[in-house]
Amino acid sequence: MKLSRRTFLGASAAISGASIAGALSGRAWGASDSVAIASLHDLSGPLDIYGVPSNLCMKVAVEEINAAGGLLGKKVELKVYDGQSDINKYPQYAQKAVLNDRIVMVQGALSGAAREATRPVLRKHKIPFIYGSFYEGGLCEKNTFCVNTGGNQQVVPLLEWSFKNLGKKLYYIASDYNAPRNFGIWNHVMAKREGGQVLADDYYPLDVTDFTAAIAKIQAAKPDIVHSCLVGGPAMSFYRQWAAAGMLNKIPIISIVFAAGNEHAVLAPEETDGVIVAYNYFQELDTPKNKEFLAKVEAVAGKNHPYINGEVFGGYSGVMLWAEAVKRAGSFERDAVLAALESGIRWEGPAGVMTTDGPTHNTMQDVHIIKVKNRVWNLIEKKEQIAPDTYGGRCNVFTNPHQTEFLMPQI
């Protein structure tokens, strides 16, 4: 076996030598008639259910822009990085994108932890960060623009509707990390506003698979509404066990994260029928622009493309809004582009009209309240042009230009 080990060593030394050489000399000798943007998503690992479709949407947007002649006469190139569901990769790849690959815009870092790890790097290197995932709200930073719904834009319309139509007693069950906890605060804000009551806030670690105790607790509390902010694979266990315990028809479930991981497609209809969510975008939205958009998605990824939900749609809208800003600014420079976004860009996309909001660096958009039946989403009510929250005036990049921390809603 000595010979094969030696050969193996030689081969692996050659490969690692080549890859080291490649890594160390990886300069992007790009042609000057193209400009590059970065897609920083998890394309492998447990979080790839969010990363893969989001990356796909970015690709669709880039192809659309290039088909229309590019941006400012240049072709847009999409550089893709796989975060591998490893937070440590994000600042690394962000730096690679900026230092090595001459990126002018970075979009991605969907999970809160990845986003928090990436923001300081992009801030330091002065590259704009477009955040395409829906989130808990409160990110009002000069270098970042959020194009998807923030906390209030989802929770407020949904809870308004729920307290009016389903009852006043709410039980909140969520995954235990930052975003659900912040969404939980919005529950209390809305309960106070609408005269509802939050019976309990129950947080579960991300790897719990047995929800027997959880379901028993909910049954003991007897709520009118169950607000579920559980995510990930193990969260599917909750929906399965909830339905198996016969609870699906007894107490309605509302959510702002359900379907972000395509739970409605994976679970059986008898496990999900009747769940109500609120998103800016959903694939069944019946508008001509959406049909065009979906045709383009099919052209890129085929008929079996992943379901495009409100979470990953930001991949498309983010790039398109950024492109509009570049056109208005006439330049790819960060300050010019951000100024253009702050001047209020109105863009009509597959999900309706989106208007960027200068002071908050978030985006005003329509919110659709939808219910699932037989794996298909149906519109219940459309709330038009929900503005991002100003957090009592604190969320303002003009008056607080050096703000980088998250703002929390006040109860």
Added chain:
Amino acid sequence: MDQFVILCFAVVNSIALLALISLGLTAIFGMMRVINFAHGEFIMLGGYATVIANHAGVDLWLSMLVVSPLVVGLIGAVVERLIIRRLYGHLVTTMLATWGLSLFLIGAVTAIFGNTTLGVSASLGNIAIGAYSISAYQLFLIAITALLVVFSLLALHWTKYGLIARAAMQNAELAATLGVDCDRVYATTFIIGAAASGLAGALLAPISGVLPHMGAAYVARAFVTVISGGGALITGFLSAATILGPVEALLSYFATPVVGQASLLLLAVIILRLFPTGLSSLWTGGR
């Protein structure tokens, strides 16, 4: 009163779950001291086998109870032949190899099936207990786990294979001199362990998400249970499950789930501190 019944059910349920996911591992680790980091992936493959067979038209119960163990057992046989066979006795290298194997299996499943697949649901209805209701499928799960445990106990102590396996486990050299083909025994045990893990994954498929990374949630607990259990194969991990399960279930219910999880780990540490070779040293006299 209702709450008491529900709590009992939750306790028994958590014991059964721990036992189910540890069964396959106890065969492989307990018998052969092979640390199989790919244990979670065998469970995952069992889940996938059920889902795919069911969607291809095979009856659900058949897919769960027959197809999955067969498929995963087959995969186990291949793995054993290609990888594990060369590494018996090398604890450290098997850790590395099975770790690589687990990554490879996850990657392969993702590449072939993508990262979301349709699930299966086993609608057995539910049972109402006062203000609560519990799923009948979970009762079925508890029953089957109990059956499996009894079956393995009987197989180990009353069949010829069981005798040979225990002999090989206690003293391989001596068993070999008596004409036992230890390689064969190890191979068979590995296959049985893999099949048991596959069965666990299949049974869990209707009540949990079947995703490429689902194994990660089970691996740590299975290891902790098996090792806290100690040398005795079946009674070992069963006793560990009986102590660890209720603590986690009750603390999750009365406090928060994080406390429940942390207590399970803490309790395992305490058990191993008090009984350095596992719980079963109490009745086997240490091994």
Added chain:
Amino acid sequence: MLRHIKHALFPFALVLVALTGPFVLEPFDLVNLSAFSAMAIAALGLAFAWGTLGILNLGHSVFFGIGAYAYAIAVSNFGDSTLAVLIGTMLPVVFSLVLGSCLFFSRLGDVYLGVITLCVTLIFYSFMTSTADPWFHIGRVPLGGFNGVTAIPSLNMPANPQASLSTEATFSICLLALAGAHVLLSLVRSSDAGRIMTAIRESELRSELLGYDIRFYKLVGFALSAAIAGFGGTLYTAMMGFVSPSVFDLPQASQFVLWVIAGGLGTFVGPVVASFAFQLLSSQLGANQVFNTELIFGATIVLFVLLAPQGLQPMIARIANLKLTYRFGIFRPKEKAA
């Protein structure tokens, strides 16, 4: 004499790279290599504890993580990184003494010790991920739950908190630190205490019968590995600018174990090289999207194990011995006395 030269070769090479790197490599590569070397330092800690002392510490990441968090909290509160690095190195030592005194005072076998240490790091992980509430804070710094602690200042000149070290300076420091850790551990290993530790690894019973207090030596070795790991953790956090509970989780713990095994249990150079190689591989795979990353990574590891079960360093050493012995005849092993 020759053996000393052979041992000094590796740290010398590191010092060379530390001094010449900033002139040859690009800033991005400097940043990357600094981060890789911080991880490699932590891996050295495990290589020592496991390879020399024989403690299968599957939860080595707990020391790495404590050092990381300690640095993050200290530097964000005090503003000066020197004290923070000190705290980040010492706090894991304290914890290791507590943990060690629980563990080593009972006769725990290999695997059982491994599982207990693994449980410890997972307990830390469980706890840290549930600290999202702003109530969990130390001084000015919220623990942040899953998001962790962000916007952490990097290393600065020891006396001057305002003067943060440049990328080049940090790179040199990281590599020099790696060389230093290697030298330190090699010296310890070849010292009297180190020989006793090796004896303990070989057979605890015999060492005890010879009169050595194995619990004391294990504790000292354990504490040393914790200090090295904590130091690696502080450097890593200073490089990355953030720390999250993922420093405690199962993948991170497995990484350290993986590198030590792949590098060759019992060696120091091997784990360092393996850690660089694997980190580089993982980084390259993610930036060049061809196949599923895990598929390639897993296949590589399995192939590696089948072809080089002893690890990198023994394989390289064997090849080196082979070539030199036959070609130059000077490094021929001495004849054994009858």
